[in-house]
Amino acid sequence: MTTANQSANLGALERYRNNFLKEVEANVEEGHMVKMCMQCGVCAGSCPFGPHWEHSPQKIFMMIRAGKRDEVLGSDSMFMCTSCYNCMVRCPRELPITHIMHGLANYAHRLGIAPKGQPTREFATLFWNNAIKKGRVNELTLTLRHYFRGGLVSGIKEAMAMQSIGLGLFLAKRLNPMEIFGGHGVKDLKGFHAIIAKAKEIEDRKKGFTA
Amino acid sequence: MTASIATNQTILVVGGGISGMTAALEAAECGKQVILVEKAPVLGGRTARLYRYFPKMCHPTCGLEINLRRLKQNRNVRLMTMTEVTAVSGSRGNYEVTLKVAPRFVNENCTACGKCAEAVSAEVPNPWNYGLDKMKAAYLPHNMAYPQRYVIDPSIVGTPEGEKAKAACPVGAVDLDMKEESVTLQVGAVIWATGWRPYDANKIQPYGYDRFPNVITSLEFERLADPQGPTGGKILRPGDGKEAKNIAFIQCAGSRDENHLRHCSRICCMASLKQTQYVREAYGDSGKSTIYYIDIRAIDRFEDFYQMVQKDATVSFVKSKVAKIVENTENGNPILHGVDTEGYHRYATEHDLVVLAVGMEPEITGVKLPDDIILDSSNFIEGSKDGGMFGAGSAASPLDVNRSVQSATAASLHAIQVIRKTASTEAA
Ligand SMILES: Cc1cc2nc3c(=O)[nH]c(=O)nc-3n(C[C@H](O)[C@H](O)[C@H](O)COP(=O)(O)OP(=O)(O)OC[C@H]3O[C@@H](n4cnc5c(N)ncnc54)[C@H](O)[C@@H]3O)c2cc1C
Ligand code: SF4
Ligand code: SF4
Ligand code: SF4
Ligand code: SF4
Numbered sequence: 001m002t003t004a005n006q007s008a009n010l011g012a013l014e015r016y017r018n019n020f021l022k023e024v025e026a027n028v029e030e031g032h033m034v035k036m037c038m039q040c041g042v043c044a045g046s047c048p049f050g051p052h053w054e055h056s057p058q059k060i061f062m063m064i065r066a067g068k069r070d071e072v073l074g075s076d077s078m079f080m081c082t083s084c085y086n087c088m089v090r091c092p093r094e095l096p097i098t099h100i101m102h103g104l105a106n107y108a109h110r111l112g113i114a115p116k117g118q119p120t121r122e123f124a125t126l127f128w129n130n131a132i133k134k135g136r137v138n139e140l141t142l143t144l145r146h147y148f149r150g151g152l153v154s155g156i157k158e159a160m161a162m163q164s165i166g167l168g169l170f171l172a173k174r175l176n177p178m179e180i181f182g183g184h185g186v187k188d189l190k191g192f193h194a195i196i197a198k199a200k201e202i203e204d205r206k207k208g209f210t211a
Numbered sequence: 212m213t214a215s216i217a218t219n220q221t222i223l224v225v226g227g228g229i230s231g232m233t234a235a236l237e238a239a240e241c242g243k244q245v246i247l248v249e250k251a252p253v254l255g256g257r258t259a260r261l262y263r264y265f266p267k268m269c270h271p272t273c274g275l276e277i278n279l280r281r282l283k284q285n286r287n288v289r290l291m292t293m294t295e296v297t298a299v300s301g302s303r304g305n306y307e308v309t310l311k312v313a314p315r316f317v318n319e320n321c322t323a324c325g326k327c328a329e330a331v332s333a334e335v336p337n338p339w340n341y342g343l344d345k346m347k348a349a350y351l352p353h354n355m356a357y358p359q360r361y362v363i364d365p366s367i368v369g370t371p372e373g374e375k376a377k378a379a380c381p382v383g384a385v386d387l388d389m390k391e392e393s394v395t396l397q398v399g400a401v402i403w404a405t406g407w408r409p410y411d412a413n414k415i416q417p418y419g420y421d422r423f424p425n426v427i428t429s430l431e432f433e434r435l436a437d438p439q440g441p442t443g444g445k446i447l448r449p450g451d452g453k454e455a456k457n458i459a460f461i462q463c464a465g466s467r468d469e470n471h472l473r474h475c476s477r478i479c480c481m482a483s484l485k486q487t488q489y490v491r492e493a494y495g496d497s498g499k500s501t502i503y504y505i506d507i508r509a510i511d512r513f514e515d516f517y518q519m520v521q522k523d524a525t526v527s528f529v530k531s532k533v534a535k536i537v538e539n540t541e542n543g544n545p546i547l548h549g550v551d552t553e554g555y556h557r558y559a560t561e562h563d564l565v566v567l568a569v570g571m572e573p574e575i576t577g578v579k580l581p582d583d584i585i586l587d588s589s590n591f592i593e594g595s596k597d598g599g600m601f602g603a604g605s606a607a608s609p610l611d612v613n614r615s616v617q618s619a620t621a622a623s624l625h626a627i628q629v630i631r632k633t634a635s636t637e638a639a
Contacts, residue, residue: 040552041549
C-alpha cells in the first residue's frame with residue numbers, strides 16, 4: 001500500500017464517516033444510482049455466477065446503504081463480474097449494475113484495500129503495466145508474468161499445461177518469441193506516456209487522489 | 212365570440228365498462244343527453260370477466276345488474292355497440308366525432324332464442340375466456356350480455372355456415388348483408404372510459420409465458436376459477452389438464468419495470484391476494500398458494516384483506532422478484548429461480564402452475580387519439596388541453612372498480628360543467 005492510497009483512504013473515511021452511500025455516490029462510477037435499487041433480487045437471480053460468489057449486486061447495494069464499508073471494499077465479488085450485462089438489461093430500475101460493480105472494484109483498488117491476491121485484480125494490474133510500457137500489449141511477457149506469478153514451479157507447470165495452445169498461437173503467427181526481448185512499441189512512445197500521465201492526473205483530481 | 216361555439220348539449224362516453232356505464236348514467240340521471248359507444252358487442256368491459264370482486268368477494272354480475280337496470284330505466288342514454296371512435300375534430304363545447312360501426316349481422320328483432328348457434332357448427336376462439344376455449348361462430352357473448360342480442364362472427368358470413376344461421380332464425384333477425392357504417396355526430400364533451408388491457412406477457416422473456424403452457428396470466432386464472440369459464444370452475448392447468456394445487460403467483464409481471472410498464476398497476480397485489488382464496492375455495496387446506504413479490508401494495512383499506520390472507524396457512528409469501536422460470540420437462544412443472552430479499556437465499560422452487568400478475572396498460576396504447584389529448588408517461592389519459600375531454604376509470608389511471616367508479620363520477624361532473632358553460636355562452 002502506497003502512502004497516497006493510505007491517505008486517500010483515511011481522507012475518505014474522515015470525510016464520509018458514517019455515510020458510505022455518500023462516499024460511493026461521490027467517488028464511484030455511476031455511484032449515484034445505487035440508491036435507486038429496490039432490492040427486487042432480479043440481478044442476483046440472473047447473474048451466471050449464481051451461488052458461486054459471496055456478494056451479488058443486490059447484496060452489495062444493500063451493504064452500501066447499510067454502511068458496511070470494509071465488507072464492500074474488501075469484497076472480491078466486484079472483481080468476479082464478467083461484464084455479461086445480464087443483470088443490467090433486466091434490472092427493473094435500470095441501474096447500470098455492471099458499471100457500478102467495476103466502479104467499486106476500481107475504487108477499492110485505488111484505495112489499496114481490495115483483496116490481496118485476487119486473480120482478476122492481479123491480472124488486470126499485470127495487463128495494465130504491460131500495456132503502458134510500450135503502448136501495446138506484449139502477449140508473450142504478459143502470459144509469462146501471469147504463469148509465473150505464483151513462483152517458478154507452478155509457473156512451469158502452468159506453462160507446460162498450456163504449451164499446445166502456445167504452439168498453436170506461434171504457428172498461426174499470433175505469438176512471436178522475439179517479443180521476449182522487450183517487443184516493439186507504439187511510434188511516439190514519449191507522447192503516449194505523456195497522454196497516460198495526463199489522463200491519470202485528471203482522473204486522480206476528479207476522484208480526490210491528489211495526495 | 213358566441214357564433215364560434217356550437218350548440219351542443221350531448222356528452223359522448225367512449226367505452227362501456229364499469230367506468231363508461233357509470234359516467235354515462237351519472238350524466239343521464241342529471242338530465243343530460245349521452246351517447247355511449249362500446250367497441251365490443253356487449254357492455255361490461257373487463258370486470259364482467261372476473262370471477263369475484265375483491266374486497267367483498269362478491270360476483271361482478273351483481274354490480275353489472277344494477278347498472279343495467281339503471282340504463283334500461285333511462286331514456287337519455289343512446290347506446291351504440293360494436294362502435295369505435297375514428298376521429299375527433301373541433302374543440303371544447305363543439306366537437307365533431309366520427310364513429311365506425313361494425314356489422315353485427317343480427318338486427319334488433321333478435322329474441323336471443325339461440326337457434327342460430329344450434330344450427331352453426333363453425334367455431335372461433337372465445338375472447339370472453341381469453342381464447343382458452345372456443346365458441347360457436349353465432350354467439351351471445353355471455354349470459355348477462357346486454358344487449359341480449361346474438362352476434363354472427365364475420366368469418367362465416369358469405370359461407371354456407373352463415374346461410375345456416377340465417378335459415379335457422381325464426382324471426383328473420385339474421386342480416387348477412389349488413390355493412391360497416393360511418394356516423395358523424397356533434398357533441399359538447401367527451402369522456403374517454405376506454406379502460407385497460409393486460410400487458411403482453413410474451414414480452415417478459417425470462418418467464419416463458421410463450422414457451423411454458425403451465426405459466427398463465429391472472430386474467431386467465433379468473434376464467435379458470437369461474438364456473439362459467441372453460442373448465443367449469445375447476446383449476447385445471449392448460450399443459451395437461453391436471454388439477455393445479457400448488458400455485459405460484461408472480462407479482463409485478465411487467466409492472467414497476469423500466470423495461471416494460473414503468474407504473475405500479477395498483478390492483479394486481481389485491482388480485483393475487485384474492486386469487487389465493489379461489490385456491491382455498493377449490494381445495495381447502497390441501498391447496499397451496501405462494502406469492503412472490505417486491506412489496507405487497509394493498510392500498511389503504513385493503514390492508515385488512517391482506518392481513519386476512521396472511522393468516523391463511525395455505526398462503527405463503529416470498530419477498531423476491533422471480534428472476535427466471537424453467538420447465539421441468541418430466542412433469543411440466545415450472546421451476547422458479549431467484550434470490551429472496553429476506554436473507555438472500557437462492558431458491559429453485561417447483562410449482563404446478565404459475566400465475567403472472569400482469570400489469571394494466573391503457574387500452575388506447577398505440578391507438579391514434581385526438582392531438583389535443585394529454586397522456587402521462589404510461590399513456591393514461593389526463594385530459595385535453597382545451598378542457599373538454601376527460602379520462603375516466605382505468606383509462607385515466609390503473610384503478611380497481613371502486614376507484615374507477617369514483618373517477619367516472621368526477622369525469623361526468625366535469626363534462627356536465629362543460630355542457631352548462633356552452634349553453635350559458637350561447638344564451639348570452
Ligand atoms: C386479474 C385482475 C383481477 C381484478 N380483480 C378486481 C377485483 O376483484 N376488484 C376490483 O375492484 N377490481 C379488479 N380488477 C380491476 C378491474 O378489472 C378494473 O378496475 C376495471 O375493469 C376498470 O373498468 P373500466 O370500465 O375502467 O375499464 P374496462 O373494464 O377495461 O372497460 C373499458 C371498455 O371500453 C371499451 N373500449 C376500449 N377502447 C374502446 C374504443 N376505442 N372505442 C369504444 N370502446 C372501447 C372496452 O371494450 C371495454 O368494454 C382486476 C384486474 C385484474 C387485472
Ligand atoms: S435488479 Fe436492480 S433493483 Fe433489483 S436488486 Fe438488482 S439492482 Fe436492485
Ligand atoms: S454483468 Fe457481472 S454482475 Fe451482472 S450478471 Fe454479469 S457477471 Fe453478474
Ligand atoms: S339471431 Fe335469430 S336465431 Fe339467433 S338468437 Fe337471435 S332470434 Fe334466435
Ligand atoms: S399492485 Fe403489486 S403486483 Fe401490481 S404492480 Fe403494484 S406492487 Fe406490483
